Amino acid sequence: GAGVSQSPSNKVTEKGKDVELRCDPISGHTALYWYRQSLGQGLEFLIYFQGNSAPDKSGLPSDRFSAERTGGSVSTLTIQRTQQEDSAVYLCASSRSFTYEQYFGPGTRLTVT
Amino acid sequence: AQSVAQPEDQVNVAEGNPLTVKCTYSVSGNPYLFWYVQYPNRGLQFLLKYITGDNLVKGSYGFEAEFNKSQTSFHLKKPSALVSDSALYFCAVRDGSSNTGKLIFGQGTTLQVKP
Numbered sequence: 001g002a003g004v005s006q007s008p009s010n011k012v013t014e015k016g017k018d019v020e021l022r023c024d025p026i027s028g029h030t031a032l033y034w035y036r037q038s039l040g041q042g043l044e045f046l047i048y049f050q051g052n053s054a055p056d057k058s059g060l061p062s063d064r065f066s067a068e069r070t071g072g073s074v075s076t077l078t079i080q081r082t083q084q085e086d087s088a089v090y091l092c093a094s095s096r097s098f099t100y101e102q103y104f105g106p107g108t109r110l111t112v113t
Numbered sequence: 114a115q116s117v118a119q120p121e122d123q124v125n126v127a128e129g130n131p132l133t134v135k136c137t138y139s140v141s142g143n144p145y146l147f148w149y150v151q152y153p154n155r156g157l158q159f160l161l162k163y164i165t166g167d168n169l170v171k172g173s174y175g176f177e178a179e180f181n182k183s184q185t186s187f188h189l190k191k192p193s194a195l196v197s198d199s200a201l202y203f204c205a206v207r208d209g210s211s212n213t214g215k216l217i218f219g220q221g222t223t224l225q226v227k228p
Contacts, residue, residue, distance in 0.1 A: 004156075031214050043203065043218035056213045091156060098214030099164075101147060104156040 002026065004105035006092050012111045013082055021077045021108045025094030032075050033095075033102060034067060038088035046090075049075065050098050082112045115140045117206050119219035126194045126226055134189040134202050134222045142210025146187040148178055151201040151221075160202075163187060164209070174198070194226045 005024045013019050025032050034046040045059040049069040060066070064082075069075040079086055089109050093102035116139045126132045138144055145164050149157040161172025168180045178189045187204060201223050205216040 033214065033216075035216075035218075042220045043205075045215040045217070048213060048215050050214065056215060058213075059215065093157075095214065098212070099145070099209075101159045101162050102214070102216065103159060104149075106156045 004092055004094050004103055006090075006105040006108050008108060009106065010109045010111075012113060015084060015112055016081055018078065018080045019082055019110065021079075021090050021092075021110070023075045023077070023092030023094075023105060025073065025075070025092070026103055029094035029096055029103075030072070031095045031098045031100075031102075032069055033093040034075070034077050035091045035093065036088045037091055037107070041088075043091075046077070048098070079110075082110075084112045086110060087112045115206055115208055115217045117204050117217055117219035119202075119204055119222045121222050122220075123223045123225060126224070128196050128226055128228050129193050132191050132194045132198070132224065132226070134204075134224060136187045136189065136204030136219060137185050138187060138204070138206040139185065140206050140208045142208045144185075144187075145207040145209045146178075146180060147205040147207075147216065148172065148176070148187075148189050149203045149205065151203065153200075157203065160189070194224075196226050196228055199224055199226045 007022045032049045047067045048056040064080045067077045089107040091107045093104045095102045118137045147162045148160040163180045171177045204219040
């Protein structure tokens with residue numbers, strides 16, 4: 001079956017611009033996660049959605065970062081006024097529920113120039 | 114606070130030899146433990162998990178891991194390494210007593226299998 005998909009695969013943007021990253025989870029998965037992978041910080045949790053519950057935003061590094069999940073499916077991660085330190089690979093994952101293993105998408109490589 | 118330690122940045126083994134990639138964890142509640150593998154320019158692939166039950170869990174591609182509660186470890190093992198096993202391996206933990214699904218990852222261990 002189809003896995004987690006993310007778009008775009010690569011994004012180059014200028015410092016100060018806003019970017020939107022998209023994630024399509026596996027059909028039927030109620031839990032969705034965003035992580036960031038960078039050389040200096042490893043894999044960091046950003047945000048988690050579970051059904052209609054309030055999201056766990058505890059990993060968002062600043063108020064420039066936000067995410068939403070519409071209709072319990074597709075999610076968008078938005079970074080406003082991008083900074084060079086935002087350059088990283090942004091990974092999305094989904095799972096049947098929060099107790100199950102997570103399946104990851106291929107990631108979006110964000111480069112801020 | 115939850116944490117995961119992978120003490121080795123890189124592990125080198127010869128093809129056909131057994132391999133071990135080490136992981137220790139710290140969590141306040143019951144640990145849910147996972148291993149993932151990442152090939153170059155690819156996302157993470159799930160290998161195996163420990164939730165409860167038998168301390169030895171078997172996963173994909175012939176990998177297994179042993180949960181040791183007293184040593185708070187969850188080392189990844191394979192009896193006979195293949196060159197194609199060369200990749201970056203991540204251990205992760207979730208606090209099973211919490212109602213959040215967030216995973217805490219180790220820094221990763223690069224496995225190099227030489228012919």
